[in-house]
Amino acid sequence: MAQDSIETAAMNEGDLRSIMERYGEDVWxxxxxxTRKHELADxxxxxxxxxxHRHLGSYRGEASMKTWxxxxxxxxxxxxxxxxxxxxxxxxxxxxxxxxxxxxxxxFLNDELASEVWRIVMRLPLKYREILMLRAHYELSxxxxxxxxxxxxxxxxxxxxxxxxQAAELWEKEREGRG
Numbered sequence: 001m002a003q004d005s006i007e008t009a010a011m012n013e014g015d016l017r018s019i020m021e022r023y024g025e026d027v028w029x030x031x032x033x034x035t036r037k038h039e040l041a042d043x044x045x046x047x048x049x050x051x052x053h054r055h056l057g058s059y060r061g062e063a064s065m066k067t068w069x070x071x072x073x074x075x076x077x078x079x080x081x082x083x084x085x086x087x088x089x090x091x092x093x094x095x096x097x098x099x100x101x102x103x104x105x106x107x108f109l110n111d112e113l114a115s116e117v118w119r120i121v122m123r124l125p126l127k128y129r130e131i132l133m134l135r136a137h138y139e140l141s142x143x144x145x146x147x148x149x150x151x152x153x154x155x156x157x158x159x160x161x162x163x164x165x166q167a168a169e170l171w172e173k174e175r176e177g178r179g
Contacts, residue, residue, distance in 0.1 A: 016053050027073050034077045048073040063147040071148045120170045128163035
């Protein structure tokens with residue numbers, strides 16, 4: 001929390017650059033996952049940081065700076081969707097870096113498996129794709145998920161559980177179809 005206080009002070013002094021350098025990639029990646037368009041992710045990222053700078057006074061430190069920024073980014077995306085009547089959103093995943101001792105075959109098989117998993121995730125409804133991505137990629141805690149998604153803690157837990165269950169069901173159906 002002390003780091004966030006430093007960041008808040010820095011933003012108050014006009015040092016938005018340091019906040020953007022620290023969290024810009026996370027915000028852009030999140031928005032790219034939501035939009036699947038580089039230019040739109042660029043625009044929405046810029047809008048996110050402009051809004052964060054303008055509304056710094058509303059940042060109460062209840063969540064981390066990153067969670068607060070991701071929530072603003074999410075709201076920017078939903079505002080854009082409402083205005084532009086955009087209906088498609090996907091969530092590609094983040095794969096952990098392969099360990100240096102993996103063979104090329106292991107790396108290939110792990111990448112293929114992860115790719116299959118994210119193909120399943122991308123078939124889920126938006127609210128389930130989104131929560132799985134925030135949990136897997138950004139490793140947000142349940143409290144941070146609830147805050148970022150603007151839902152209660154119990155709703156976040158329920159949504160994550162349902163998302164995992166639907167993904168598992170789709171996985172099984174796909175496996176049965178191949179078997």
